[in-house]
Amino acid sequence: MFLRILICTVFLAAPVTTLAAEKPCKTINAHYVSASSPLYKLDFVDLKGKEEISSDVGIHIQNGIKGEEIWYFFDQGTTARISLISTTDLTVKDWHSPSDGDPRPHGVAQFIAMDLNGKIPDQPPKADSIAPHYIIIPEFVGGFRFSKSPYSPSAFVFEKCTGD
16 A cells, blocks of 8 residues: 555656546557656567567666666566566677676666556566556666666656557
């Protein structure tokens, strides 16, 4: 319950979208904007055909002005906080998940998602699943930041759906 209250509080100042009136969006087609600054975007990338990992999508977070970016893929989830493993560009043809001892460019983070009804999934999203409306990566709050940025893009809100 505390987690749901925290998430709702974080998004009170978030831009309002019309997702509720539209048909559901598939995760792979969902695009998000940071609640703290429209410069930061979060998108899911297709990992179908990549080696055995827990989801067929990864995460790409970018600052559109400075060209900074972070890539994550999902680790197993068993609670409302699903682990993310930072990595290099997931769209490169030869990409493979790093071994346990390999360095992580931005360490490990957590992924918390919530739909408009307050449901928090306990499994990583899949490409064809319904996209969450809100995403929080708590490690970005006051800790990790894009270089030289005054913003902490930890909370993301559904912005638009492209494709089917």
